[in-house]
Amino acid sequence: MVVLWRLSSLLVALALVLVPRTHGWSKEGHVLTCRIAQGLLEPEAASAVENLLPDYANGDLSSLCVWPDQIRHWYRYRWTSPLHFIDTPDDACSYEYSRDCHDTHGVKDMCVAGAIQNFTSQLEHYREGTSDRRYNMTEALLFLSHFMGDIHQPMHVGFTTDEGGNTIAVRWFRHKSNLHHVWDREIILTALADYYEKNLDSLQEDLVGNFTNGIWFDDVASWKECDNLLPCLNKYATESINIACKWGYKGVKSGQTLADEYFNSRMPIVMKRIAQGGVRLAMILNLVFGDSQQGFAAAT
Numbered sequence: 181m182v183v184l185w186r187l188s189s190l191l192v193a194l195a196l197v198l199v200p201r202t203h204g205w206s207k208e209g210h211v212l213t214c215r216i217a218q219g220l221l222e223p224e225a226a227s228a229v230e231n232l233l234p235d236y237a238n239g240d241l242s243s244l245c246v247w248p249d250q251i252r253h254w255y256r257y258r259w260t261s262p263l264h265f266i267d268t269p270d271d272a273c274s275y276e277y278s279r280d281c282h283d284t285h286g287v288k289d290m291c292v293a294g295a296i297q298n299f300t301s302q303l304e305h306y307r308e309g310t311s312d313r314r315y316n317m318t319e320a321l322l323f324l325s326h327f328m329g330d331i332h333q334p335m336h337v338g339f340t341t342d343e344g345g346n347t348i349a350v351r352w353f354r355h356k357s358n359l360h361h362v363w364d365r366e367i368i369l370t371a372l373a374d375y376y377e378k379n380l381d382s383l384q385e386d387l388v389g390n391f392t393n394g395i396w397f398d399d400v401a402s403w404k405e406c407d408n409l410l411p412c413l414n415k416y417a418t419e420s421i422n423i424a425c426k427w428g429y430k431g432v433k434s435g436q437t438l439a440d441e442y443f444n445s446r447m448p449i450v451m452k453r454i455a456q457g458g459v460r461l462a463m464i465l466n467l468v469f470g471d472s473q474q475g476f477a478a479a480t
């Protein structure tokens with residue numbers, strides 16, 4: 181019995197290692213989040229970011245925001261794989277750092293919220309940085325920028341058994357997909373095709389317009405309210421799992437076709453989460469690199 185249990189848990193562990201999971205907003209989602217953030221940087225943060233980016237990025241943070249997804253299977257970076265998401269107990273529809281922020285081996289802090297804390301703390305040492313620290317600081321910036329996108333993708337704070345919707349096969353209009361991927365990419369691509377002639381710049385313009393003088397204008401101040409990073413990250417992750425339950429999973433069965441009705445009701449949520457991710461990433465970078473020397477109370 182014990183042997184059997186061990187064998188089955190070994191198989192489960194193996195399956196977890198072997199089955200690739202998709203992680204985070206698609207390229208488009210991360211690019212939007214990072215472009216929005218970079219547009220909101222104050223001068224100190226803007227020059228720090230520019231200084232940390234490699235020359236080939238041409239000062240464009242968004243060109244490297246998807247980098248953490250590209251390297252997560254490389255041997256050197258395999259440890260970063262669990263940092264893209266949080267698995268919460270099935271159907272609990274809640275998030276608790278101490279209960280949920282760990283990898284499949286139970287190693288604490290190995291989740292997207294822990295990663296954001298860690299890389300933010302690293303960046304707070306930026307001013308002391310010497311040239312030999314520069315490379316790490318660059319990685320910290322790219323990881324932070326990417327993970328601030330991921331924590332806002334509702335299905336990245338999803339249920340454990342279905343891997344945030346990855347194992348829930350659905351059809352998106354006429355092609356095969358899965359529930360996680362619908363939120364990572366399908367909704368964004370359909371929106372781009374239906375409303376923006378596949379032009380990411382126009383979509384970005386719309387999102388920025390919505391919070392500079394549009395429907396989210398009154399909410400932006402509360403989006404970026406944050407004195408202490410950990411409670412803020414708890415809030416972002418809680419928002420995500422709540423949306424995952426109320427809008428992601430709700431009414432969706434494996435094998436179902438999701439089309440107009442799902443798209444029309446969920447698209448505004450996806451757009452708001454991308455904008456929130458961008459606004460909040462800018463808030464963190466402005467605090468970390470800003471003149472005030474204040475930083476976050478709890479970050480070390």
Ligand SMILES: [Zn+2]
Nearest residue numbers: 203204264330
């Ligand atoms: Zn990711």
